[in-house]
Structures are given as C-alpha cells and as structure tokens.
Amino acid sequence: MESSKGTIRINHLRELEAEAIYVIREVAAQFERPVLLFSGGKDSIVLVHLSLKAFWPAPLPFPLLHIDTGHNFPETIEYRDRLVERIGARLIVGSVQESIDKGRVKEETGYNASRNVLQTTTLLDTIEQYKFDAAMGGARRDEEKARAKERFFSHRDEFGQWDPKNQRPELWNIFNGKKHLGEHFRVFPISNWTEMDVWQYIYLEKIEMPSIYFTHRRKVFCRDGVWLAYAPFMKLKPEEKIEEKEVRCRTIGDITCTGLTLSQADDLEDIIEEIAASRVTERGSRWDDKRSDAAMEDRKKEGYF
Amino acid sequence: MELLRFTTAGSVDDGKSTLIGRLLYDSKSIFEDQLEAVKKASLQKGDEHINLALFTDGLRSERQQGITIDVAYRYFHTPKRKFIIADTPGHIQYTRNMVTGASTAHAAVILVDARNGVTEQTRRHYYIAWLLGIKHIIVCINKMDLVHYSEEVFLHILNDVNLIGDKLPGVDLHFIPISALLGDNVVEASANMPWYQGPTLLQKLESIDVRNHLHEKPLRMPVQYVIRPISDKYHDYRGYAGRIESGTLRVGDEVIILPSGMSSRITSMHVGDTFIEEAIPPMSVAITLADDIDVERGNIIVHPGSQPLISNAFEATICWMNPVPMHINQLYTIRQTTSEAKCKILNQHCRIDINSLEQKPGENELKMNEIGVFSLKASRPMVFDSYRQNRATGSFILIDEATNETVGVGMIQ
Numbered sequence: 084m085e086s087s088k089g090t091i092r093i094n095h096l097r098e099l100e101a102e103a104i105y106v107i108r109e110v111a112a113q114f115e116r117p118v119l120l121f122s123g124g125k126d127s128i129v130l131v132h133l134s135l136k137a138f139w140p141a142p143l144p145f146p147l148l149h150i151d152t153g154h155n156f157p158e159t160i161e162y163r164d165r166l167v168e169r170i171g172a173r174l175i176v177g178s179v180q181e182s183i184d185k186g187r188v189k190e191e192t193g194y195n196a197s198r199n200v201l202q203t204t205t206l207l208d209t210i211e212q213y214k215f216d217a218a219m220g221g222a223r224r225d226e227e228k229a230r231a232k233e234r235f236f237s238h239r240d241e242f243g244q245w246d247p248k249n250q251r252p253e254l255w256n257i258f259n260g261k262k263h264l265g266e267h268f269r270v271f272p273i274s275n276w277t278e279m280d281v282w283q284y285i286y287l288e289k290i291e292m293p294s295i296y297f298t299h300r301r302k303v304f305c306r307d308g309v310w311l312a313y314a315p316f317m318k319l320k321p322e323e324k325i326e327e328k329e330v331r332c333r334t335i336g337d338i339t340c341t342g343l344t345l346s347q348a349d350d351l352e353d354i355i356e357e358i359a360a361s362r363v364t365e366r367g368s369r370w371d372d373k374r375s376d377a378a379m380e381d382r383k384k385e386g387y388f
Numbered sequence: 389m390e391l392l393r394f395t396t397a398g399s400v401d402d403g404k405s406t407l408i409g410r411l412l413y414d415s416k417s418i419f420e421d422q423l424e425a426v427k428k429a430s431l432q433k434g435d436e437h438i439n440l441a442l443f444t445d446g447l448r449s450e451r452q453q454g455i456t457i458d459v460a461y462r463y464f465h466t467p468k469r470k471f472i473i474a475d476t477p478g479h480i481q482y483t484r485n486m487v488t489g490a491s492t493a494h495a496a497v498i499l500v501d502a503r504n505g506v507t508e509q510t511r512r513h514y515y516i517a518w519l520l521g522i523k524h525i526i527v528c529i530n531k532m533d534l535v536h537y538s539e540e541v542f543l544h545i546l547n548d549v550n551l552i553g554d555k556l557p558g559v560d561l562h563f564i565p566i567s568a569l570l571g572d573n574v575v576e577a578s579a580n581m582p583w584y585q586g587p588t589l590l591q592k593l594e595s596i597d598v599r600n601h602l603h604e605k606p607l608r609m610p611v612q613y614v615i616r617p618i619s620d621k622y623h624d625y626r627g628y629a630g631r632i633e634s635g636t637l638r639v640g641d642e643v644i645i646l647p648s649g650m651s652s653r654i655t656s657m658h659v660g661d662t663f664i665e666e667a668i669p670p671m672s673v674a675i676t677l678a679d680d681i682d683v684e685r686g687n688i689i690v691h692p693g694s695q696p697l698i699s700n701a702f703e704a705t706i707c708w709m710n711p712v713p714m715h716i717n718q719l720y721t722i723r724q725t726t727s728e729a730k731c732k733i734l735n736q737h738c739r740i741d742i743n744s745l746e747q748k749p750g751e752n753e754l755k756m757n758e759i760g761v762f763s764l765k766a767s768r769p770m771v772f773d774s775y776r777q778n779r780a781t782g783s784f785i786l787i788d789e790a791t792n793e794t795v796g797v798g799m800i801q
Contacts, residue, residue, distance in 0.1 A: 093671070095391040095470045104659075104672035105631050108613045112685055112726070136660030137672070140625060141617035225463040232458050250458065251794045252484050252709045254491035255783045256631070257723055261792035275472055277463045 096284050099276050103130075104137045105256060106235055106272040107219065111137075111144045113260040114217040114268070118175070118210075120388060121147040123159035123293065124335040126221030128166075129281055130272060132290050134219075135170060146173035148218070150206050152198040152337045153180040154316065159335060162293040177209035194306075194318055197339045203387045207243040210267060217260065217268045220388050225277045229383055235274050241265040243386030269388075279358055286351045295332045298349045303328050309342040333358075389465070392598050395474040395489035395522075397513040398499030403530045407499065407568035407589075408462060408475055409439075414575035415590060417464035459485045468594045483742075483757040484709040486516050487797060491783070493517075495524035495596055497589070502535045502565075506548040508743035514549070515742050518556040519705065519759070519799065521779055524596050526562045528589060532581065533567040539583040555745055564589050603668040606694035607635025607643075608773070608781050610725035611687045615674055627658075627674040628683050630726070633780035635691065637667045637675070645681065646688045646771045647698050652677040686727030688771045688781070696773045696781055700766045703737070703801045705775075707759045710788070710795035714754040720795070722766055724784035730767040731786070737761045754796075761801070775799035 093101075107130075110117050119134060121127045134143055149163060167174045179198050182188045187208065188201040210218060224231045234250055236258045251259055260268055273281070285292060302313040304323045311317070313325050317339060330343040331354075348354045398404035411417075430439040462473040474489030490496060496517035500510050517525050527549050535541045542565045553561050564573055565584050572578035575590045587595065615627035637643075641654045656676045657664050667673045677683070690696065708714050714733060722731035736750025739760040754760050775782030786796035 093668070095389050098391055098670060101631065101670050101672040105612070108629055108672070109726075112613045137629070138615055139658070139660045139674075140619075140622045140627075141615050142619075224461045228460075231460045231462065247458065252488050252785075252797065253794070254488050254785060254797050255779065257725075257783065257785050259723065259785060259787055259792070259794045261721075261787055263792065275461070275463075277465075279465075 096280060096287055099273070099280055100133065100136075100284065102275060103133045103272040106258070106270065107134050107137045109236075109258050109260070110217050110219055110270050110272075113258070116213065116215050117145040117217040117219065117270075118148045118213070118215045119143070119145055120206075120218050120220045121149050121163065121174075122221070122335070122388075123149070123155070123163050124221070125281055125285065125292065125296065126223065126273060128290060128292065129276075129284060130219065130221045131166065131170070131172075132288060133272065143170065143172050145219075146175050148175045148177060148209060148213075148215075150177045150202050150209070151179065152202060153178065154198055154314065154337045154339050156293075156295050156312065156332075156335065156338055156341075158293050158295045175209065175213065177205045179205045181205075182208065194320055196318070197337060199337055199340050200382065200387075202337075203243075203382065203385050206388070207386050210243070215267060216262065217270055219270045219272060221273055222271050222388060223276050223278075223281075224271075224274050233271060233274065233383075235271055236260055237269045237271065238262065239267050239269060239386065243267070245269075245384050245386070247384065279355070282351065282355050282358060286355060292351075293335070295335065296354065298329050298331045298346050300327055301330050301343070302326070303330060303343060310345065312338050312341070312343060314338050389468075389470050390598050391470050391472065392495065392593060392596060393472045393474070393493050394495040394497055394593065395476055395486070395493040395517070396497045396499070397476055397486055397489075397517070398530075399501070399507065399509040402499040402501050403568045404475070404499050407497075407528065407530065407566070407574065408473060410568045410571055410574045411473075411590065412462065412464055414571060415464055415466055459489050466590065466594060471593065483512070483516070484707070486513065487520065487707050487709075490517055490520040490522055491797075493520075493522055494598055494600070495526060495593070496522045497526045497528055499528050499530050500545055500549070502529050502531045502538075502541050502545065505541075505545050506552070510549070511552055511745060512742045514552050515556060515740075515745060518559055519707075521775060521799075522559070524560045524562070526564060526589065526592055528568075529563065529565045530568050532565045532572060532578075533570050537565070537572075537578075537580045539581070542584070552745070562586075562592055564592065600669075602634045602670075603636045605634040605778065606696075607637055607689070607691045608633045608696065608778060609635075609637060609673075609675075609689040610727070610781075611683055611685055611689065612726050613685060614683070625676070626680075627676055628689070629672070629674045630689070631672045632667050632669045633725075634669055634778055635694075637673075637689075639665050642692055643677075643689050644692055644695065645683050646690060646696070647769050648682065648687070650679075650681045651692065652679040652681055654678075686725070688725065696771050696778075698769050698771050700769045701763065702766075702770065702772065703761065703763050704784070704798040705740075705759060705761050705801065706733075706754065706786070706796050706798040708754045708756050708796050710793060711756050712788075712795070713756070714786075714796055716752045719789065721787040721789055722764070722770075722784050723787060724770055724772060725781055727770065729770065732765050734763040734765055737763070762798075764798075772800050774801055 179201050182205045188204045234253045303310045304325050331346045333344050348357050460475045476486040476489035498513045529545050546563045566573045573588045609630050611628050611630045613629040644651045655678050738747040738750050773781045782800045784798045785794050788795045
C-alpha cells in the first residue's frame with residue numbers, strides 16, 4: 084500500500100494476493116473436505132504461503148496432497164517434508180507407483196516414457212478415496228492456452244472430467260461451489276498471476292524456495308535441444324551423453340519431463356532478471372506439453388491438474 | 389505497478405482475437421515458443437500472414453472453427469502498467485460470456501468493423517458494458533485499411549456510437565481508428581491516418597484513470613469466514629475474515645454488524661501475521677471485535693451513519709445465462725456477497741431488447757441471453773446497495789436448485 088498525492092493505491096502484487104486469499108477463504112467456507120494440491124513447485128509453494136496468511140493464527144483448515152510419481156527431484160521431497168513439519172500441516176501422498184502395482188495404470192515404455200499422464204488416475208483415485216470435494220491447485224491462466232479458459236471454481240463431474248465448453252458463468256467475486264454427490268471442484272486461487280508475479284511475490288514475501296530453482300551443478304543430458312536431469316531410471320539414446328552443467332529449474336515437474344535452464348542465477352534477483360529477459364515461456368521446456376497442440380486441453384478434460 | 393482489467397467485445401469477424409494478438413505481439417509479450425507454435429499452425433492452415441488470432445483461441449474447437457467460444461484471460465505488461473484482458477466472444481448466443489468478462493473490468497474495448505459500421509451487436513456490447521457499470525469504453529473502429537483509411541467513415545461511425553451514448557450516459561467514451569491486421573494505431577501510431585492525432589490503443593490503455601475511489605465510499609466488509617484457532621496460545625481469539633469491498637476501516641472504529649444491527653469496535657486488524665492500522669479495498673483482512681457478539685458468514689460490517697438497505701424484497705435487472713428459461717414464481721438460490729437465501733421471482737416489469745435498446749412488456753419467462761427487470765423476494769432479509777452505487781453489494785447470482793448451475797445474474801436497482 085502506498086500513498087501518493089493523497090490517493091491510496093495498492094500495487095498489483097497486493098491486489099493479486101488479496102484476490103487469492105479471498106478465493107482460498109471461499110473454498111474453506113463453501114466446501115466440507117477441501118485439499119491443497121502440492122507439487123513442490125513455486126506455484127504450489129506460493130499457494131501454501133497464501134493459505135497460511137488466509138487463516139492465521141489458525142492452522143490450515145485443509146491437508147496438502149502430493150501426487151508422487153516416484154520420479155521426483157530428491158530436492159523437492161526434502162523441501163516438502165521440511166515445509167510440512169514447519170507449518171504443522173497434514174500431508175497425504177498419492178503414489179503413482181502404487182497405481183501401477185495395483186494395475187490401475189500401465190507404465191509407458193520407450194525413451195520418452197513419462198509418468199505425467201499416469202498422475203491423473205492416481206489423483207482422481209485419491210480424491211475419491213478421501214472424498215475431497217475441492218482440490219486447490221496453483222495453475223495459472225498465463226501458463227498455457229487451455230488454462231486461459233479455466234474458471235477460478237472449476238466444476239468436475241463424477242468422472243473427474245472437465246467440460247470446457249459448458250463451464251459455469253463466473254461473475255464479480257461470487258463463486259458457486261454447489262455440486263452433486265461424487266462431483267468435485269478444482270479451484271485456482273492464483274489464476275490471474277503471471278510467472279513474473281509469482282517470483283516478485285516470492286521476493287517481496289521472502290519465501291524460502293527449493294534449492295533446484297537456483298543454479299547448481301548437475302548430471303544432465305541433451306534431448307532434442309532440451310537439457311534433462313539424469314536419473315538412473317531414465318533410458319538414454321545411444322547418442323546422448325551424460326555431462327555436468329550449471330543449471331536450474333524454471334518450472335518443476337516430474338524429473339522425466341522437466342527441461343533445465345543453463346543458468347548462473349543464484350538468488351531471487353537473478354531469477355527475476357533472467358525471466359524478464361527470457362524469450363520463451365516457462366512451459367516451453369516441458370515435454371508434457373509438447374506432445375500435441377492440445378496436449379494440455381486433452382489432459383485437463385480427463386481430470387489432470 | 390497498477391493493474392488494469394479490461395474486456396474486449398466484437399462480433400464474429402470483427403477481428404477481436406487478431407487485435408489482442410496484435411497487442412501482445414507488438415508489445416513484445418509473445419514468447420518465441422508461442423510464436424513458433426502459431427507460425428506452424430498458420431502454415432498448416434494455409435494462412436497468408438501469421439494468424440494472430442491463434443494466440444488467443446485456446447480450445448481445439450475454437451482453433452478449428454476459427455471462433456472464440458469462451459472467455460479467455462490474457463496477461464501482458466508494459467513498463468507503465470500490468471493488464472488483464474478478458475477476451476469475450478461476440479456471437480449472439482454467447483452474451484453470457486460478455487457479461488462475465490465485463491463484470492470485473494475497469495474498461496471495455498468494443499470493436500466495430502469500419503465496413504459495416506454500427507450494428508445491433510455494437511449496441512448490445514455497449515449496453516452490456518454500460519449495464520455492468522464499466523466507466524471507460526474505447527471504441528476501436530477496425531479494418532480501416534479496407535476503407536482506404538477514410539476519416540469520413542470514422543466520423544460517421546463515431547457519430548452513430550455517440551447516439552447510443554446519449555441513451556446510456558455516464559460513460560467516458562473514446563474512439564480510435566485502427567487496423568488490427570496491419571497494426572495501425574494499436575501499439576504504433578499509424579502513418580496512414582495523419583488526420584487522427586489521438587493516442588494509440590495501448591497508449592489509451594496505459595493512461596486510463598484506474599483509481600476507482602472505492603476507499604472513499606461507505607464501508608462494506610462482508611464476512612467470509614470466522615477464524616477460530618483451537619489452540620492454547622490463541623484460545624480466546626475470534627477473527628472475522630473478509631474483503632474490504634468499499635470504504636476505509638481503521639482500528640478503533642465503531643462498526644455495526646448487519647443484518648443483526650449489533651455494534652462493536654475494531655480492536656485489531658491483520659493480514660496473515662502482520663498487524664495493520666488501516667485497510668482499504670480490495671484488501672482481504674481479518675479483524676477482531678471488542679465485544680463477544682454473534683457474527684457469521686454472510687453478515688456485512690459497516691460504519692454507523694452510512695448503512696446499506698435491508699429488505700427481503702427488491703428490484704433488479706437480470707441477465708439469463710442458461711438454456712432453460714427462467715419462469716415467474718420459480719424458486720432459486722440467490723447468492724449475494726457471501727450470503728445465501730432462497731428467492732422467488734415475482735414479476736417482470738419489462739424486458740430490454742438489447743439490440744434496439746427498447747423496453748418491451750414483461751412476460752412470464754426470460755430466455756438465455758435476455759435481460760429484464762424483475763421484482764424479487766428473498767426468504768430472509770438481504771443487506772444490499774444499488775449496483776450503481778456499489779458493484780460488490782449490488783450484484784448477485786441465481787443458482788438452480790436442481791442442477792446447481794449458475795443460471796442468472798442480477799444487478800439490484
């Protein structure tokens with residue numbers, strides 16, 4: 084908040100913060116069993132931070148849910164466990180490995196095998212198991228063109244599916260979370276934030292971030308122009324060589340589909356500068372989006388994050 | 389940085405998606421991977437130019453049909469401002485999306501095809517922007533390249549739009565001649581229209597006054613949620629969480645809780661664990677009160693002396709959003725601020741023909757995309773202002789009790 088010439092103004096970060104807190108409180112007020120989808124990435128970390136603000140001095144009135152592909156960056160899991168302990172939240176883990184073991188999904192094979200798509204089944208199974216009626220996520224409309232069409236309160240039918248052509252009108256600040264038994268909502272409190280807003284807010288609020296967002300030496304290999312982190316379960320093509328590079332993550336997903344940025348950025352100021360100068364979007368290096376022009380729309384319809 | 393939210397409206401083929409694509413492209417808000425994807429898609433479709441509309445049409449069926457089906461939100465910034473665009477479809481069957489996009493906007497950009505001039509759709513777009521209380525309307529007269537950049541055509545359309553403005557007053561109206569396809573007067577000033585000395589669209593968007601003076605209006609803070617920690621440390625803490633929709637709230641202020649009418653005093657205010665002395669819109673805060681009184685979600689906290697209306701009967705302009713028409717005497721759930729009640733539609737005073745802007749006699753039903761003025765009765769007293777005075781406390785949605793869908797939206801008169 085700043086005063087200038089007698090007029091009070093609120094800058095855009097505080098306006099976005101106020102909007103997100105409003106939406107998070109609506110979730111707690113309108114639903115019986117909400118949950119916060121926590122991936123360990125910057126957007127869900129900001130979502131946790133905003134949720135703590137929304138209910139202080141009370142603890143979070145909902146648990147965190149992590150859909151664990153088993154193919155995480157180890158740093159993500161360390162960060163997750165430390166965070167959960169610090170804030171005293173309840174953590175539920177939905178395991179993709181378990182879904183595979185139970186025969187609910189079939190592991191992909193080949194060089195570009197990823198558990199990204201498999202997560203949807205694990206997510207929907209976990210939502211059903213715990214009877215969650217609202218799952219909050221850190222998705223943003225600026226990330227991807229199908230997400231640009233998403234409501235704050237996004238209805239899912241009893242099969243967990245999204246019907247983008249038949250969404251409920253959403254006006255002013257009035258959110259309608261009414262539903263039938265077995266249906267649920269996905270809620271996106273930071274819908275209106277851009278990647279830059281997220282980093283500037285992290286900087287403003289001095290939020291601790293996982294170490295992989297900052298530059299570090301890592302074993303990597305290059306596939307079709309994208310640097311990927313090497314992990315023992317990843318299958319390399321004959322021409323692909325493991326090298327050590329100074330890299331950082333711009334976005335964090337499953338290790339198999341997260342492209343790394345060659346970067347020297349070792350603090351938040353560096354990251355903000357790097358993003359300001361960047362000429363590609365953060366999802367430009369995500370393998371999961373490159374499968375087709377409508378990859379995200381198709382996955383979202385099925386119930387993806 | 390300040391935030392400007394604006395909405396765009398235009399008919400099919402007015403070039404609205406192209407205009408937004410142009411704004412993003414020329415303000416360097418398009419990234420290389422997005423550009424590559426669009427180039428590839430344009431080539432595949434056999435387009436002559438890069439099809440700028442492809443930046444905004446997000447759904448597969450939109451790209452296939454070349455039309456915009458649903459509201460899409462776009463983000464860009466310049467060194468001066470940050471912008472959120474609600475890009476809304478202009479077809480007649482999608483009026484509901486335009487109403488949606490307009491509900492949170494400070495400004496509306498309405499496109500008029502220079503070859504066609506003012507159409508029924510222009511009137512409709514103008515009316516909806518006006519109805520939803522938008523203060524700034526920018527009329528972009530597009531495709532000037534196809535009318536030889538003629539000033540005469542521009543002035544003719546300007547004159548016709550002003551005739552609409554006479555009927556729907558209170559709007560700050562601007563006109564800009566553009567070619568979205570070629571970029572004239574969108575971001576860069578046009579060399580083809582030396583007769584136009586005004587700002588480009590981007591310059592206009594950067595300079596519109598976004599101050600809404602909400603903090604000078606009477607205080608309205610709807611209670612969203614009651615914070616009650618179950619812990620020894622905060623045993624007696626009881627916080628009321630909500631958003632300051634208008635007015636300025638300070639620690640020590642005497643306040644009244646509506647509809648109960650009980651009064652108390654603000655003892656503390658905080659955002660997260662940061663305590664503050666003063667709160668203004670649109671801050672989401674939590675407050676504590678001096679007295680242990682009954683306050684719950686749906687109550688509104690106000691200052692003594694500038695109170696809203698409290699009644700279970702009121703009149704409102706309603707826009708219908710659902711394929712199943714509204715019927716007189718039907719029961720709906722009404723949600724206004726954070727409160728909810730049952731509500732009955734009593735009678736229709738008139739229906740607005742949004743193409744001619746004429747009032748037609750009311751009937752027993754209201755179909756999708758129609759707008760009418762109604763008397764309503766709620767199952768319990770509602771705390772409200774007229775929409776013209778306060779967007780937040782004067783707006784509501786109607787929910788169908790069987791389907792749970794949002795079927796109608798209303799503005800209290």
